[in-house]
Amino acid sequence: MGTNKKSVMVIGGGIAGIQASLDLAEQGIEVKLIEKNACIGGRMAQLDKTFPTNDCSICILAPKLAECFRHPSIQLYTLSEVKDISGEAGNFKVKILKKARYVKEEECINCGTCIEKCPMRVDDEFDMLLRKRRAIYIDYVQGVPSIVTIDRDNCLFFTKGACRICEKVCEREAIDFEQQDEEVELNVGSIIVATGYDIFNPEYIETLGYGRFPNVVTALEFERLICASGPLGGHLLRPSDKAEPKKLAFINCVGSRDIKNNPYCSSCCCMYTTKEAMIAYEHDNELETSIFYIDLRAAGKGFRDYIERGHNEYAINYIKGKVAKILQDEANNPVIVYEDINTSKVKQIKFDLVILATSMVPKKDASKLSNILGVELDEYNFFKGGFYHPQKSSKEGIFLCGACREPMDIPNSVIDGSGAAAKAAEIVMRE
Ligand SMILES: Cc1cc2nc3c(=O)[nH]c(=O)nc-3n(C[C@H](O)[C@H](O)[C@H](O)COP(=O)(O)OP(=O)(O)OC[C@H]3O[C@@H](n4cnc5c(N)ncnc54)[C@H](O)[C@@H]3O)c2cc1C
Ligand code: SF4
Ligand code: SF4
Numbered sequence: 001m002g003t004n005k006k007s008v009m010v011i012g013g014g015i016a017g018i019q020a021s022l023d024l025a026e027q028g029i030e031v032k033l034i035e036k037n038a039c040i041g042g043r044m045a046q047l048d049k050t051f052p053t054n055d056c057s058i059c060i061l062a063p064k065l066a067e068c069f070r071h072p073s074i075q076l077y078t079l080s081e082v083k084d085i086s087g088e089a090g091n092f093k094v095k096i097l098k099k100a101r102y103v104k105e106e107e108c109i110n111c112g113t114c115i116e117k118c119p120m121r122v123d124d125e126f127d128m129l130l131r132k133r134r135a136i137y138i139d140y141v142q143g144v145p146s147i148v149t150i151d152r153d154n155c156l157f158f159t160k161g162a163c164r165i166c167e168k169v170c171e172r173e174a175i176d177f178e179q180q181d182e183e184v185e186l187n188v189g190s191i192i193v194a195t196g197y198d199i200f201n202p203e204y205i206e207t208l209g210y211g212r213f214p215n216v217v218t219a220l221e222f223e224r225l226i227c228a229s230g231p232l233g234g235h236l237l238r239p240s241d242k243a244e245p246k247k248l249a250f251i252n253c254v255g256s257r258d259i260k261n262n263p264y265c266s267s268c269c270c271m272y273t274t275k276e277a278m279i280a281y282e283h284d285n286e287l288e289t290s291i292f293y294i295d296l297r298a299a300g301k302g303f304r305d306y307i308e309r310g311h312n313e314y315a316i317n318y319i320k321g322k323v324a325k326i327l328q329d330e331a332n333n334p335v336i337v338y339e340d341i342n343t344s345k346v347k348q349i350k351f352d353l354v355i356l357a358t359s360m361v362p363k364k365d366a367s368k369l370s371n372i373l374g375v376e377l378d379e380y381n382f383f384k385g386g387f388y389h390p391q392k393s394s395k396e397g398i399f400l401c402g403a404c405r406e407p408m409d410i411p412n413s414v415i416d417g418s419g420a421a422a423k424a425a426e427i428v429m430r431e
Helices: 015-026 042-046 057-072 113-117 156-160 165-169 219-226 269-283 305-313 366-373 409-430
Strands: 007-011 031-035 074-076 080-088 091-098 120-122 131-132 180-189 189-193 197-199 216-218 247-254 287-291 315-327 334-341 345-350 353-358 358-362 398-402
Touching: 007 015, 007 074, 007 180, 007 409, 015 031, 015 042, 015 057, 015 074, 015 409, 031 080, 042 219, 057 074, 080 366, 091 189, 113 165, 189 366, 189 409, 216 219, 219 269, 219 353, 247 269, 247 334, 269 287, 269 305, 269 315, 269 353, 305 315, 315 345, 334 353, 398 409
Parallel strands: 007 031, 007 189, 031 074, 189 398, 216 353, 247 287, 247 353, 287 315
Antiparallel strands: 080 091, 091 180, 120 131, 197 358, 315 334, 334 345
16 A cells, blocks of 8 residues: 555646646645646647637647656556545545556557557547547547557457457557456545546437537537647548538537526636637638627626627627527538527527537536535535635535546636645645
């Protein structure tokens, strides 16, 4: 068992967990960073660019990923999940299940030969199922750690006892089908939860046609569609016929501020739809884009100016309108039927592609983790923070940061990560 009580466990390697880990490590505190996926990075790694600066998302994230990987005070546990916890603030004992990667971490150099030769193709979750990956894969090109992983559920060796091509082609002899899942015990002084968010499934709002109409996609799918490292190599085409769309519509608040689904505001969508419309315009400045909104919540510093720029420099047409439904014509063009809030008239407009800004929702397994940790969730199933100390959970010694607490953008997740790190450090420094 790791016996250093002066260490902190951070659960979740998205931007919030990464920032918390780096802040703690810089103070000389040992960090155990637990990530469920094969690579750290979280949702930010999936984004093309980020508002309000429109910086390339992976370009600003990659140095932090590398710093986390190289920092002598940070120990990464990928493919790992917390199974059990006991003890109290200052002295928690935690059991982690670390799943087998079937690749020797110290041998793999991510040369890609095995990926190229693997015959098994499966839907790629990182690319929102918009392309296929192999059964041996890396989450994304710049993924950290830079090591491949075998997806046991889809690998032909594990499912049919056949193949082993990856083993034959790997000159480093890095493949190890004998690896077993391991249980690791850790002793830590405090814990930070940074498990992030999921995306609302717009199929629940049947009138929007998502899942039935090929040219209705979610905003996260759009991030991948427009990204240079995405399935279309950054050349925006619509899914049904691979034609270049000329008329795009974004619909804000899909599943948010909606008493039938999620009554809360997802806080980022007004800004990221403007960002996505700007990026689309940069790809093709003949594009016509419209954003349907209930009201624009541009509360951050410079956010209102960003929206103004969207209108003035990127020709975005902001339509104050409540979308009732989406229809589809015979050429697979989505037709938005909406109530124009200014005139109270019902209108309809045809588009080539419609993008839904779906709600940020709690992780599916938030209740399971809250039971293991013994911390409370709020009425929506986000982790519940304190009123005066939002990063404090209901249990002493366990802190919260980022979108697992409530929907928030990247700058706020970074602030939150630093806040939680400061609180977690107080406990271990006291010991
Ligand atoms: C379409 C879209 C576009 C956006 N664009 C922008 C933008 O331009 N600018 C901006 O500021 N914000 C943007 N955002 C918001 C941004 O994605 C979030 O602010 C940010 O990702 C929150 O970071 P996080 O670390 O809290 O969570 P996440 O990014 O969700 O990371 C959580 C991490 O925890 C891991 N994890 C989850 N559960 C467990 C578990 N049980 N055990 C271990 N690990 C676990 C996950 O695998 C993941 O790596 C956008 C959001 C969407 C949906
Ligand atoms: S497992 Fe071997 S072949 Fe595959 S990426 Fe790693 S080093 Fe290359
Ligand atoms: S053994 Fe599995 S991972 Fe390896 S090449 Fe075959 S299908 Fe792919």
